[in-house]
Amino acid sequence: MAEKYSPTIENYLGLLYVLDRDSEPAVGTRIADQLGVSPPTVTNTLKRMVRDGLVEMDASHLPHLTPTGREAARSLMRRHMLAEWMLSRHLSWSKTHEEAHRFEHAISPELEEALIRELKSPALCPHGNPLPGYEDVVANWIPLIKIQAGSKGIVRRIHELAEDTPHVLSFLEGKKVEPGAPMKILENLSFNQTVTVEVASNTFAIGYAMARYIFLEIE
Numbered sequence: 001m002a003e004k005y006s007p008t009i010e011n012y013l014g015l016l017y018v019l020d021r022d023s024e025p026a027v028g029t030r031i032a033d034q035l036g037v038s039p040p041t042v043t044n045t046l047k048r049m050v051r052d053g054l055v056e057m058d059a060s061h062l063p064h065l066t067p068t069g070r071e072a073a074r075s076l077m078r079r080h081m082l083a084e085w086m087l088s089r090h091l092s093w094s095k096t097h098e099e100a101h102r103f104e105h106a107i108s109p110e111l112e113e114a115l116i117r118e119l120k121s122p123a124l125c126p127h128g129n130p131l132p133g134y135e136d137v138v139a140n141w142i143p144l145i146k147i148q149a150g151s152k153g154i155v156r157r158i159h160e161l162a163e164d165t166p167h168v169l170s171f172l173e174g175k176k177v178e179p180g181a182p183m184k185i186l187e188n189l190s191f192n193q194t195v196t197v198e199v200a201s202n203t204f205a206i207g208y209a210m211a212r213y214i215f216l217e218i219e
């Protein structure tokens, strides 16, 4: 059975896993921002993780998961996404991620297996992010910032890094920007850093900061 890590360590494992998967550098300030802690706290926690064999530092002092760390992170990601599905029966789409952060640490291997069976081995979380091992499923979806005006598509995915900002999820839910929703791209202004879209007969602008985390399947 996998070793149990504290919720704090598991949160770092999850974030490092996502940054590494997407080939994004795990800079200390980025980790601090995303987890809502101070940069010195990040440094200390990473030191502990290096000591425990979960993380190693490269030549430019960026943390990377060791094979042990990656295995623990994959297990965490799976439990998080299964918890989201379980909670999505009771909570709105924008609330499941936050609640799942509390549940994921308590899911036993037995419950994990039962959920996978019951949910028929899901490839994606309710926000369209891939369970570890299912990255291929999302490979052809395109971030909204790269889609030209005049295109049409289906919203498929709200990236994990946006899930962590609750007001982003409730904004998107309020505008019906959710997996499965048809979307028309009316304008994409790189100089203005906005994309204007039409969803469910509503027209509105989305800034690049958020649009980079919304992925579509183009028709």
Ligand SMILES: [Zn+2]
Pocket: 080, 084, 096, 097, 098, 100, 125, 160, 163
């Ligand atoms: Zn989530």
Ligand SMILES: [Zn+2]
Pocket: 081, 084, 097, 125, 126, 127, 128, 129, 163
């Ligand atoms: Zn999710």
